[in-house]
Amino acid sequence: MNILKKGRVALGVIAVGAVVALAGCAQGDPTAPETGDAAGGGSSSTIIVGSFAFPESEILGEIYAQALTAKGFDVQTKFNIGPRQQTIPALQDGSINLIPEYNGNLLAYYDTAFTQRTTEDVDSALTDAVAADELTVYSSAEAEDKDAYVVTSDYATANGLTSIGDLSKVQPLTLGANPQFAELGYGLPGLASVYGVDQVTFVPYEDFGGPDTVKALVDNTVQVADIYTTSPALKAENLTVLEDPENLIAAQNVIPLLSSSIDTPELKEVLDAVSAKLTTDDLITLRDRVEGDEQASANTAAADWLKEAGLL
Incomplete structure (x- = not known):
């Protein structure tokens, strides 16, 4: 958890109020636009999946990328980018156009005084919040990574x-x-x-x-x-x-965040299918495989999960 939490501290999300919760670098600048047919270096139809700079985010990025590739999408990856101060601009300038996010921390990025706590309420507020930056969110997963x-x-x-x-x-x-x-x-x-x-x-x-x-x-x-x-x-x-029936700690569900320019029913169908299967227990197992004694690659762990989930 040390690597993960350090990544989160860098995200710069601050919890506000009595009942509101918070949220390895790649060589070069992975958020810098590249030359090519589009800002991200690929064609206008290319899905460029990014991630934060901690292992769980890279695993989730691999899951998204491999699930989309299996359905015929042209996919590139740019992982280990850094905090939201880098990932949000990267989404806006086309360096990436899709990233796995956490709904509560993402909402806090846009509104530090947010009062929503349940998954449903956070997701609802998030849809409007990200639209201002021409971004879109799809369905969130049951999987949550939050304080407990x-x-x-x-x-x-x-x-x-x-x-x-x-x-x-x-x-x-x-x-x-x-x-x-x-x-x-x-x-x-x-x-x-x-x-x-x-x-x-x-x-x-x-x-x-x-x-x-x-x-x-x-x-x-x-x-x-x-x-x-x-x-x-x-x-x-x-x-x-311990259970939190009063929702002291706000929802932190995994959710796809993408540039509105690539939003299509076909893309949504693939990512919603991933969200429908992904659980918190799955994330524990995936992290253990990558960060534990096995030292599996994020690529391998993601592929195995997708196969077990019937998505690959």
Whole structure:
């Protein structure tokens, strides 16, 4: 998660309010326009898929690219571009024209004070927000990669914990997370105001849900930790993500963002089919294959997932 979170910090998304959540470089400048028939260096019909500069985004980019190639689209890829301050202009100038995004973080890019929290509400607001930049979003996936309040499964069972509000039963408690968590709307302030959990000793960890945070949780240095929902550690360490019925943490569903100029029913059909199949558990497995001991390439992991999903 360290690589992933560092990528997200660079995205520059800030959570605002008590109940609103946030969000390796390629050689040369992958966002710079190239010469060719179109700004992106390909023909006007070429789909140029980009990604952020962290492994999960590249995997998702591969999934989009391979799914489209299988349906006869002319596809190029430009991965590991960087934060939204680079990817949004790249979409606008044609350097790329499609990228896997996260709906909540993308909405926050356009409106830092957004109040929508559910997938449906975030998606609805996002459609209008991106249109101002001549961009389009399609259907979002069930798959989400977002902050979560996490405990060990043993601790959850012993104390009857299933949702964040249940933490009120085990106060006082110790919570581990990145230093900013003490002030973010979905962090300690929201935990107190939304769920009434206010007897919390905060322990900061700089790895944003990475190995140090996970170790502290597993060895009971902290009883609760902020860990991302696609972290392979969730399965490896038998951890439990607490439910968030009040939507303290805004939706962060994977969603295709594209230049409106390439929007067609055929393109939408392919990408909607991917979104209809992609789950959070799938992202955990994909990340584990690429970032774990197997060290599979993003290309290979994506191809295997598409075959298993019946999309390749």
